[in-house]
Amino acid sequence: RREWLGACAGAALLPAARAAMPQPEITLRFSHVVAEETPKGLAANRFKVLLEQRSSGRIGVQVFPNAQLYGDSDEMRALQLGAVDLVAPSLSKFGRIGLPEFELFDLPFLFDDLSAVRRITLGPLGQRLLQGLERQGLVGLGYFDNGFKQMSANRPLLEPKDFVGLRMRVQASQVIAAQMRALGARPVTLAFSETRQALASGVVDGTENPVSNFWTQGMHQVQSDVSLTNHGYLGYAVVTNQRLWQSLARTERGLINQALQEALGFANQIADTQNDKALAALRQTSSVHIHRPTPEQRQRLRQAVQPVQQQLASRLGQRCIKDLQAALN
Numbered sequence: 001r002r003e004w005l006g007a008c009a010g011a012a013l014l015p016a017a018r019a020a021m022p023q024p025e026i027t028l029r030f031s032h033v034v035a036e037e038t039p040k041g042l043a044a045n046r047f048k049v050l051l052e053q054r055s056s057g058r059i060g061v062q063v064f065p066n067a068q069l070y071g072d073s074d075e076m077r078a079l080q081l082g083a084v085d086l087v088a089p090s091l092s093k094f095g096r097i098g099l100p101e102f103e104l105f106d107l108p109f110l111f112d113d114l115s116a117v118r119r120i121t122l123g124p125l126g127q128r129l130l131q132g133l134e135r136q137g138l139v140g141l142g143y144f145d146n147g148f149k150q151m152s153a154n155r156p157l158l159e160p161k162d163f164v165g166l167r168m169r170v171q172a173s174q175v176i177a178a179q180m181r182a183l184g185a186r187p188v189t190l191a192f193s194e195t196r197q198a199l200a201s202g203v204v205d206g207t208e209n210p211v212s213n214f215w216t217q218g219m220h221q222v223q224s225d226v227s228l229t230n231h232g233y234l235g236y237a238v239v240t241n242q243r244l245w246q247s248l249a250r251t252e253r254g255l256i257n258q259a260l261q262e263a264l265g266f267a268n269q270i271a272d273t274q275n276d277k278a279l280a281a282l283r284q285t286s287s288v289h290i291h292r293p294t295p296e297q298r299q300r301l302r303q304a305v306q307p308v309q310q311q312l313a314s315r316l317g318q319r320c321i322k323d324l325q326a327a328l329n
């Protein structure tokens, strides 16, 4: 598929390079739902710069952040239909396109650190999950991090009793929904782009996300308390459309892959810093109170959500649980 989709947005290119760049022969449309100053937003922009430079302008990338084109409920469908060429949904969002094993990443308190995440993403289980995307006409090109999630509401959320009766916005993941129920809250599935408004109007009482997502969406303006629970991981997979992928020449696929892997490596390097920066900014905001659970409180949270893995075992599948245990033990 070769088409000219208008002048490539060259903002990220050096002026000299831009002047020398021919019009792209291929333009890839990369749609995502978060702000540009997040690990995913920065990764997408870095990919654009790298690919346009490496292909000497032959392959252009148009990045559409902030659910400008498509939101959570339609970006995957848009990709399958060829209306966009690349998306990078959180791993929590693949369950609803018939790939529930991806929800393993949502199991609360599963990963102690990012090296444990790597044992999955770089191991056979992670690779099998990416291959499973082919059943949906998609190709998985790689994983990358945002980081660990925190809880927010208009009160501290430090132990299970604090969650009782709260309506908590969740992504469309049955594992995350089960986590919220185990804590005594009511999960409400909403698109990311609708979350701030739902918090502002009281449709939901609280939510969870890494701090970079809270901060860049201005959720701190509509929530008074952020609790640093680090209770679960948020990561992404970059996916493209199989028809598009197969239509590209081997050299083009090679260039895209190389630029993408480098951009994902970059995202993994800066993800922590982005979350730290957002936390520092949050600390400057007098309207938000930041809390850190004591080890005992965190242990009570961990205990409360322990049944989730068992409850969701049939959704994730025996093979997935077995592979997970083998990778993490």
Ligand code: LMR
Pocket (backbone or CB within 6 Å): 033, 034, 040, 089, 090, 146, 171, 191, 192, 208, 209, 213, 234
């Ligand atoms: C969410 O929907 O809460 C986030 O995972 C959005 C994202 O892609 O980071």
